[in-house]
Amino acid sequence: MNYMIYIIEDDQSISRLLKEHIEKYGLSAKIVENFENIMEEFHLLQPHLVLLDVNLPKYDGFYWCRRIREISKVPILFVSARESGLDQVRALENGADDYITKPFSYEVVMAKINSHLRRAFGDYAHTIGERIIEWEGLKLYPERLDLEFQGKTAVLTKKEAILLESLISAYPKVVNRNYLLEQMWDHTDFVEENTLNVNVTRVRKKLQDLDIKDAIETIRGMGYRLNKSW
Known part of the structure; x- marks a missing residue:
């Protein structure tokens, strides 16, 4: 291509x-x-x-x-x-x-x-069919980067979708920061530490826009996990 x-x-x-x-x-x-x-x-x-x-x-x-x-x-x-x-x-x-x-x-x-x-678009993009990842009424569509909850929708970036999918797939376990970095970036040597924090903040904000508050919990020294708070 x-x-x-x-x-x-x-x-x-x-x-x-x-x-x-x-x-x-x-x-x-x-x-x-x-x-x-x-x-x-x-x-x-x-x-x-x-x-x-x-x-x-x-x-x-x-x-x-x-x-x-x-x-x-x-x-x-x-x-x-x-x-x-x-x-x-x-x-x-x-x-x-x-x-x-x-x-x-x-x-x-x-x-x-x-x-x-x-x-x-390439080796890591899913091209066969469309997946729907669900968690407690929340629906994530990774291929079209859409998020739905109780009739409301939000648009994610590719990295936000990867981040949220990783957290949903691991629920209720804690997801290690290094694992998230590896999932979201191929070359972690070039990624600044604060970049992951910013993406987590952005996903939290988009969840809040869907009336889902405090859904991503920070586990000090380990990483993040989803927290059902509604």
């Missing part, structure tokens, strides 16, 4: 180098042409993955991440010189799947791109 990567980056030298490395590995890449028509170009391209900077003309990357998430579940990877934990948390909370800081290794970027593509 010929995957298309959409590069939303205003530094032309970085954009060109990213495009060259992506195409060297047999993927297709398209650099944004007009920062005022990002959504129009996204619709035309129908990319399989987006590389997105934070500092962009007119609107920042957080804005465009939210806009893309309104219509698509493709993996979104931030690539930014802004290294603060707050920026990384904001990116994840706005729907991003990963955050890479500049200066970066192009090999690391390619490893992350390939990892997310495998998760979303």
